[in-house]
Amino acid sequence: MLAYTTPLWVVPGAWLMLGEPMTVRRLAGVGLGLLGLLLIFNPLAFDWHDRNAVLGNGLVLLAALCWAISILYVRAHxxxxxxxxxxxxxxxxxxxxxxxLALLLDGVLRVDWQPALAGLLLYGGFFGIALAYWAVNTVNRTLPAATTSLGLLGVPVFGVACSAIALGEPVTLQLIVAMGLILGGIGVGTMGGGRQRG
Known part of the structure; x- marks a missing residue:
């Protein structure tokens, strides 16, 4: 969930570097969306004494910052x-x-190559990476950076819904409230933030 803190960086960055207005609606949308993510992540239940977990989550936040830079760059390019x-x-x-980098950190892995594994890698590489990245860049070229980053908050909501349907994972009241906040944040933050430049 920390990977989707991107709007926290994009909204002020878009204001400073792209001249996009930092409206009350956008700020409220970011606030609602991040509050929803905070409910899902629940920092109170996190083991802050586990160095590896803290490092891992720090790297995820760094990835969110890099994603924000990418969104801003794609929009300005x-x-x-x-x-x-x-x-x-x-x-x-x-x-x-x-x-x-993977070979340096993890060494050479033994992989039991099966047709199913090859199919999953091809599917993930094509649909999960290449096609998804192209789609996000295409949308990002059309919509303001803040609108794109707020819209991406819908990904964890979709993921939670899919895991509940496909895997039977429980949907708690906290999760429903969190998803409502995220969807509300997307709605509030993107209204009136349509196309500005092609």
Missing amino acids: RWVTPPFELVFWQALLATCLLVP
Whole structure:
């Protein structure tokens, strides 16, 4: 859930760097959405004495900051090549950076290659990474950065709903309130924040 704290960085960044208005609606939307994420994450139940857990969550917050920078950059960039033509090169660059890092940190893993595993990797790589990244960049080029980041708060809500339906995970009152806050934050923060520049 910490990965979706992106609007916390995007809204002030879009105001400072892109000249997007920091309206009361946007600030209220960010506040409601982050309050919902806070309810799901529940920092009171988190083991703050576990160094690995704190480091891991710190890295997730760093990833959210990097995602915010990406959203702001995509919005400010003057595009010459359409995002779809760049997806392969972006994925290749990420692979070249992440594979050596994974080998350095975790070593060579033994993988029991099965057709099902290969299918899952292809599905995840194509739909979960390449197609999803292209779609987000396409939306991000059209909508204000703050609107895009607030809209992405719907991802954890969708994930929770899917896990409840597909895996039978319990939906508690706290979860319902959190999802309501997130959806309310998206609604409040994106109203009137339509298309500004193509």
